[in-house]
Amino acid sequence: MSKVRFEEIIKYDHKVGIAIVGAGAAGLVAALAAKDNGADVMVFERDKEPSGSTALSSGFIPACNTRWQNAIGSKDTVDLFVDDIQRKNKNQADRQFVRNVCSISGEVLHWLVDQHKQEFILIDQFLYPGHTTHRMHAHPNRTGLALINSLFAAVNKVGIDVVCSAQVEDLFARVDGTIHGLSIKRPDGIVEIVGCDALIFACNGFGGNRIMVDEFIPEMSDGLYFGHAGNKGDSVLWAQQLGVSLSQMGSYQGHGSVATPHGVLITWAIIMEGGIQLNCDGVRFSNETEGYSEQALNVLKQPEGIAWNVFDERLHNLGLEFEDYRRAEETGAIRIANSIESLADIIGAPVDTINKSLEEIYDFSNTNLSCPFGRVFENKKELRGPPFYLVKVTGALFHTQGGIVVNNQARVMRSDGSKLPNVFASGGAAVGVSGTGVDGYLSGNGLLTAMTLGYLAGRSAGEQVNKA
Numbered sequence: 283m284s285k286v287r288f289e290e291i292i293k294y295d296h297k298v299g300i301a302i303v304g305a306g307a308a309g310l311v312a313a314l315a316a317k318d319n320g321a322d323v324m325v326f327e328r329d330k331e332p333s334g335s336t337a338l339s340s341g342f343i344p345a346c347n348t349r350w351q352n353a354i355g356s357k358d359t360v361d362l363f364v365d366d367i368q369r370k371n372k373n374q375a376d377r378q379f380v381r382n383v384c385s386i387s388g389e390v391l392h393w394l395v396d397q398h399k400q401e402f403i404l405i406d407q408f409l410y411p412g413h414t415t416h417r418m419h420a421h422p423n424r425t426g427l428a429l430i431n432s433l434f435a436a437v438n439k440v441g442i443d444v445v446c447s448a449q450v451e452d453l454f455a456r457v458d459g460t461i462h463g464l465s466i467k468r469p470d471g472i473v474e475i476v477g478c479d480a481l482i483f484a485c486n487g488f489g490g491n492r493i494m495v496d497e498f499i500p501e502m503s504d505g506l507y508f509g510h511a512g513n514k515g516d517s518v519l520w521a522q523q524l525g526v527s528l529s530q531m532g533s534y535q536g537h538g539s540v541a542t543p544h545g546v547l548i549t550w551a552i553i554m555e556g557g558i559q560l561n562c563d564g565v566r567f568s569n570e571t572e573g574y575s576e577q578a579l580n581v582l583k584q585p586e587g588i589a590w591n592v593f594d595e596r597l598h599n600l601g602l603e604f605e606d607y608r609r610a611e612e613t614g615a616i617r618i619a620n621s622i623e624s625l626a627d628i629i630g631a632p633v634d635t636i637n638k639s640l641e642e643i644y645d646f647s648n649t650n651l652s653c654p655f656g657r658v659f660e661n662k663k664e665l666r667g668p669p670f671y672l673v674k675v676t677g678a679l680f681h682t683q684g685g686i687v688v689n690n691q692a693r694v695m696r697s698d699g700s701k702l703p704n705v706f707a708s709g710g711a712a713v714g715v716s717g718t719g720v721d722g723y724l725s726g727n728g729l730l731t732a733m734t735l736g737y738l739a740g741r742s743a744g745e746q747v748n749k750a
């Protein structure tokens with residue numbers, strides 16, 4: 283149980299300027315920003331090495347006004363980016379907060395490249411649902427693992443200590459809410475007390491805590507959790523004891539395309555570029571292009587809680603550009619049907635029904651018939667088969683988006699509107715920009731706040747500690 287203990291400590295085992303809980307993208311970016319501001323920083327990570335949900339992710343970071351966008355003549359702006367996010371969350375996020383993170387998104391990537399030798403590319407082959415322009419950036423390897431490894435190398439290079447196998451358990455607070463220390467528990471049970479002048483929560487949300495998911499996101503109680511198991515909602519527990527404001531706790535990123543039973547993410551690019559989802563009766567059931575997050579629930583509502591992604595050779599080749607997809611192919615998740623009969627056979631649905639579903643989508647792109655779910659089928663993205671490719675998928679909870687309310691310097695706010703004196707929050711520990719449910723999540727909202735709030739938290743904590 284993660285507790286806040288309102289007590290003084292006579293002697294700390296170690297003392298540090300800024301303590302950061304969690305070594306995912308948010309924690310490592312915060313550490314670099316704090317160190318650049320001259321602070322003495324230490325990161326505590328419960329795992330043997332930094333990974334978190336960041337390592338599991340596709341590593342796509344949305345950002346505007348970047349040099350990579352300029353190189354392709356992009357006309358992206360902060361306003362356009364804010365509008366895309368707010369349209370998706372139906373204006374349920376605080377617009378000023380959204381503007382705050384969007385307006386520094388490009389600056390953060392440029393700083394990481396210029397100061398810390400990070401590398402990014404712009405993904406401009408396809409648009410993710412809800413983005414009006416290309417703004418997804420990624421490590422050249424296009425994986426979250428490459429992103430976290432590269433950030434970890436940068437953190438090591440500037441001499442920041444990342445203390446692994448160190449689970450932060452208790453926080454030590456003064457009556458005014460100032461955090462002056464924390465306890466870390468080692469795998470052998472040994473507990474050490476670390477003193478600090480400021481604290482940054484970068485320990486993501488509560489997706490790995492079944493009880494909290496039941497309480498805040500009951501619709502996903504029985505759903506697969508596909509994020510990092512170590513994200514147990516410790517920041518929520520500490521926040522509750524510190525009188526901190528928590529918001530939009532039912533908000534989360536779902537995904538409607540996790541290969542089952544293989545457990546591999548199948549890129550949504552395949553669907554956006556023309557692929558469809560059929561249920562096991564062989565019929566479409568939604569507008570697949572609304573967003574992959576809400577598609578988690580749409581898929582879970584189908585018989586057996588599954589769907590089949592159906593696509594063609596062109597889209598299979600697109601999929602092969604992604605490491606996850608190649609892994610899915612290696613594990614046998616991608617099936618090939620050389621005829622409509624074989625497609626029906628694999629799905630277990632009548633041939634006539636499959637034929638009808640396919641004919642309908644040809645009609646939607648070639649006649650004035652329109653899709654009852656509102657999807658616009660483009661002629662140039664028409665499925666051409668056989669052969670058809672298919673993957674059995676299910677819906678999953680990727681990460682939670684509700685959390686601690688922060689101001690525009692990533693300072694943690696109390697429910698009464700005052701600031702905690704020396705505590706900051708970033709990434710999945712802070713409330714995100716996705717509104718109240720599953721359908722407000724615009725692709726990339728997760729790493730957007732991991733990178734930008736990490737940067738703000740590190741910089742603000744660094745400035746505060748230097749002034750003291």
Ligand SMILES: Cc1cc2nc3c(=O)[nH]c(=O)nc-3n(C[C@H](O)[C@H](O)[C@H](O)COP(=O)(O)OP(=O)(O)OC[C@H]3O[C@@H](n4cnc5c(N)ncnc54)[C@H](O)[C@@H]3O)c2cc1C
Nearest residue numbers: 304306308328334335336339340342450709710726728729
């Ligand atoms: C499959 C998948 C694909 C995704 N793809 C994308 C994408 O392409 N783009 C995007 O924007 N988002 C994506 N996301 C979401 C994205 O991964 C997260 O939003 C982001 O990684 C959050 O970063 P973080 O640093 O806050 O958390 P994490 O990376 O999860 O790091 C938190 C760290 O805190 C540690 N920790 C927790 N509690 C403690 C404690 N008490 N003491 C010490 N350490 C602790 C954890 O072990 C963990 O290492 C994806 C998520 C998943 C699951």
